[in-house]
Amino acid sequence: MDILDNLNDKQKEAVECINGPLLVLAGAGSGKTKVLTTRIAYLIKNGVNPDNILAITFTNKAAGEMKDRITRLIGTSARWMQISTFHSFGLRIIKENYEYLGYDKNFVIFDSDDSLTIVKKILKDMNLDPTKYNPRAIRNKISSLKNELKEPKDFKPFATSNFDEIVYEVYVKYEDSLLKNNSLDFDDLLILPIKLFTHKKDILERYQETFKYILIDEYQDTNEAQYKMTKLLASKYKNICCVGDADQAIYGFRGANYRNILNFEKDYKNAKIINLEENYRSTKTILKAANSVIKHNVNRKEKNLFSNLEIGDKISYYRAKSGLDEVKFVIDKIKELRSENNSLSNIVILYRTNAQSRSFEDGLVEANIPYKIIGGVNFYNRAEIKNLLAYLRLIHNPNDDVSLERIINVPRRGIGEKTINNLMARSQEYGTSIYDAITTGKELIFKSLIEELRSKKDTMPLTSFIDLVLDKTGIKKSYQDEKSLDADVRLENLEEFKSVARAFEEENGVISLEDFLLNVSLISDNTEVKEVNEAVSLMTIHAVKGLEFEYVFLVGMEENLFPHQNSMFSDEELEEERRLCYVAITRCKKKLYITNARIRVLYGQDQANPASRFISEIDDDLLDDVGIKLIDENEQKIDYNRIDKKPIKLDEVYEEKELDYQVGDFVHHDTFGMGKVVEIIPNKKDPKKSLVKIAFKLPYGIKTLIYSHKSLRKV
Numbered sequence: 172m173d174i175l176d177n178l179n180d181k182q183k184e185a186v187e188c189i190n191g192p193l194l195v196l197a198g199a200g201s202g203k204t205k206v207l208t209t210r211i212a213y214l215i216k217n218g219v220n221p222d223n224i225l226a227i228t229f230t231n232k233a234a235g236e237m238k239d240r241i242t243r244l245i246g247t248s249a250r251w252m253q254i255s256t257f258h259s260f261g262l263r264i265i266k267e268n269y270e271y272l273g274y275d276k277n278f279v280i281f282d283s284d285d286s287l288t289i290v291k292k293i294l295k296d297m298n299l300d301p302t303k304y305n306p307r308a309i310r311n312k313i314s315s316l317k318n319e320l321k322e323p324k325d326f327k328p329f330a331t332s333n334f335d336e337i338v339y340e341v342y343v344k345y346e347d348s349l350l351k352n353n354s355l356d357f358d359d360l361l362i363l364p365i366k367l368f369t370h371k372k373d374i375l376e377r378y379q380e381t382f383k384y385i386l387i388d389e390y391q392d393t394n395e396a397q398y399k400m401t402k403l404l405a406s407k408y409k410n411i412c413c414v415g416d417a418d419q420a421i422y423g424f425r426g427a428n429y430r431n432i433l434n435f436e437k438d439y440k441n442a443k444i445i446n447l448e449e450n451y452r453s454t455k456t457i458l459k460a461a462n463s464v465i466k467h468n469v470n471r472k473e474k475n476l477f478s479n480l481e482i483g484d485k486i487s488y489y490r491a492k493s494g495l496d497e498v499k500f501v502i503d504k505i506k507e508l509r510s511e512n513n514s515l516s517n518i519v520i521l522y523r524t525n526a527q528s529r530s531f532e533d534g535l536v537e538a539n540i541p542y543k544i545i546g547g548v549n550f551y552n553r554a555e556i557k558n559l560l561a562y563l564r565l566i567h568n569p570n571d572d573v574s575l576e577r578i579i580n581v582p583r584r585g586i587g588e589k590t591i592n593n594l595m596a597r598s599q600e601y602g603t604s605i606y607d608a609i610t611t612g613k614e615l616i617f618k619s620l621i622e623e624l625r626s627k628k629d630t631m632p633l634t635s636f637i638d639l640v641l642d643k644t645g646i647k648k649s650y651q652d653e654k655s656l657d658a659d660v661r662l663e664n665l666e667e668f669k670s671v672a673r674a675f676e677e678e679n680g681v682i683s684l685e686d687f688l689l690n691v692s693l694i695s696d697n698t699e700v701k702e703v704n705e706a707v708s709l710m711t712i713h714a715v716k717g718l719e720f721e722y723v724f725l726v727g728m729e730e731n732l733f734p735h736q737n738s739m740f741s742d743e744e745l746e747e748e749r750r751l752c753y754v755a756i757t758r759c760k761k762k763l764y765i766t767n768a769r770i771r772v773l774y775g776q777d778q779a780n781p782a783s784r785f786i787s788e789i790d791d792d793l794l795d796d797v798g799i800k801l802i803d804e805n806e807q808k809i810d811y812n813r814i815d816k817k818p819i820k821l822d823e824v825y826e827e828k829e830l831d832y833q834v835g836d837f838v839h840h841d842t843f844g845m846g847k848v849v850e851i852i853p854n855k856k857d858p859k860k861s862l863v864k865i866a867f868k869l870p871y872g873i874k875t876l877i878y879s880h881k882s883l884r885k886v
Contacts, residue, residue, distance in 0.1 A: 174212050174244055178205070185412075185445045186210045189217060192405075192439030193412040194390075194432070198476045199461070199757035200452030200719070203414050207386055208237055210412065211252075212244035214384055225382035225404070226254040229389050234259070237388075253382070257397050261360035264367065264378070271371060272363050279354045286310055286345075286356045293344045301583065302645075304337050305652040312338045312654075313345060317358040318396050318426050320365065322346075361396040368403045379407040390415035390435075394426040402438060409439060417472050418465050421713060421751045423744070424656050433472065450476045452719055452760050454483025456793055460763070461756040464788045468746045476757075486763045486789065489798035490782065494771030498534040500798070501724050504764060505540060505707060508722055515541060516705040517721040521712050521755050523733040525553075525660050526667035526774070527726065528709050541706035546714030551691070555646070555661040556668060560691065562640055566624050567684050570604040582649035585613050620644065628684050633672040634775045636684070641665060669775025712755045723759035728767040729780035730849055731866055731873045739847045739866040740837070752785045766798075780873050781850055781864065832863050832878055832885070841882040843867040843874060851878075 185195045186209050197203030241249035290306045323342045330339040368375040390413035405411040420429030458476045491497035529550040535542045561574035580586040598608040609618045641647040650658040734748035770779050836848045850864035863878045
């Protein structure tokens with residue numbers, strides 16, 4: 172069979188374009204991998220030496236699958252082609268030229284933990300307190316700078332804060348330490364080849380002659396270093412084919428720059444652009460919904476997905492009364508699908524943040540429906556949740572040696588393994604718990620902390636006590652100081668744990684810490700992953716990219732959740748949230764469900780968020796409202812922050828103001844801090860009682876406030 176068989180006209184055009192720069196804008200489900208692999212086979216069949224082809228993708232798994240496909244098309248010669256990730260290719264360059272970079276042949280590569288160890292040692296040598304200057308935050312900053320191609324000397328003029336000045340000093344010593352130890356970190360696998368190509372033109376020319384044909388997958392996900400490496404290699408022959416989709420650029424938080432794909436025509440004059448717009452995955456309804464959302468983005472290449480598949484069912488939109496009602500709806504629909512002989516493996520629940528999985532996990536457990544977390548860990552098995560539970564258990568029962576061993580040095584407080592071993596030996600000698608064996612040193616400070624918390628465990632509501640534990644133990648501060656995406660996710664999970672306590676309190680009234688811990692033990696034991704033939708998948712939208720399911724539940728579609736509250740202050744970040752929504756919709760093959768809630772308990776607090784703007788961007792004729800179709804008129808009149816509070820004197824709290832707020836205005840509140848106006852609710856009868864909905868950062872979320880409040884002002 173000819174390798175061009177089974178390609179549509181646009182796919183065939185992309186494959187047959189051999190020479191010159193080519194950008195293939197491949198929409199979701201349009202067969203981009205098929206085009207890439209067939210194009211490589213076509214090049215070889217038309218006389219290009221396999222050794223002259225470089226194909227780059229983003230994961231080792233994708234590179235392996237690409238090799239397998241090409242091998243099936245042209246035979247075993249594909250096995251020795253340079254089809255790899257950017258980092259694997261960079262390693263090859265370094266291995267072949269290590270002496271020019273100042274390294275010996277036996278250099279080693281440090282992983283992220285090794286890099287962290289170096290940073291910690293440098294801080295210790297500088298006599299800097301690691302609790303004040305978080306080693307992870309410094310390591311992450313250095314990694315970010317390296318991927319932006321900024322050496323210490325480039326960063327120095329911008330190091331204006333105390334933290335940045337420390338980063339600069341550590342960065343200099345860190346680079347010296349790597350070279351002294353004949354070692355590289357993972358970022359160097361991209362940085363060093365660029366340095367080599369920039370300063371050794373003869374070496375660059377050698378690789379340009381070797382790799383005359385370059386193919387890059389997922390080009391919208393390239394960062395500055397990957398973009399620079401690619402541009403240097405392609406600058407001579409310009410036989411570069413980049414495949415990607417700016418509408419699926421969702422990794423800006425990792426340093427990816429979607430502008431690389433938007434600027435392709437500026438970088439490569441006379442570039443040919445081919446749109447792959449025929450989708451082979453989804454129904455016409457789903458694609459129309461995806462198109463109607465993404466067209467609201469300004470920074471994109473025009474593209475319109477279409478399908479020759481069936482029209483399909485309308486999108487079911489359920490506006491639940493509460494978060495629990497939302498979970499019940501999803502569970503009931505999954506039961507219906509299962510009763511119709513649909514495999515659970517064809518069903519996925521998608522959410523914006525990891526913390527949102529908890530309520531759905533609990534619901535699935537209660538309904539005895541198997542599930543699996545993809546790209547993450549079950550809520551109660553996440554390290555930060557286990558650490559918090561260990562603190563609560565130790566506060567409840569100081570004789571719990573297992574919990575004590577887990578958290579006596581979490582966060583780090585200078586209690587090493589030797590100290591712990593000595594405590595264990597002492598406890599065995601005297602027949603006591605490790606806790607009772609503590610009498611001196613830093614461990615006594617830890618014991619005093621636990622005693623202080625023990626004295627307060629029965630004096631306040633459970634959610635307030637958990638807040639106190641997070642603050643007093645330093646868990647919250649340690650993640651705040653880390654200043655990384657991973658730390659932010661862990662903070663959200665810890666905040667969501669308070670929702671567990673809040674729900675248990677509301678169900679059972681005033682409860683003891685003992686009762687709560689027993690209840691959590693029962694839940695967490697039931698959520699252990701069990702081997703099952705099929706299960707519902709749960710994952711964040713970031714984790715679902717590249718996957719597809721027949722039935723998709725897109726949950727928590729509310730302002731402040733999705734789009735995420737952190738995007739409210741940036742048009743660019745809001746566009747990335749919209750691209751994320753586009754990715755979520757286009758994962759669906761057959762039936763899409765969108766849900767949200769009028770009121771939900773999130774991070775231990777009541778939140779009343781408006782429906783996501785992305786829902787309003789979907790054409791009305793594509794949606795089938797199966798929940799609350801209209802918001803209750805009274806909902807607009809309720810200030811959820813004032814419920815159950817005693818009357819106040821209006822003239823003491825409000826002042827005369829004209830209603831000049833506009834959606835998008837930035838404001839400052841004395842308690843909640845900076846915020847952004849997301850909705851205005853005028854009161855024609857009494858303008859003084861007009862309301863504004865404002866998005867504040869966690870833990871406050873969206874608040875509905877009377878615009879004339881003295882604590883509120885425009886900035």
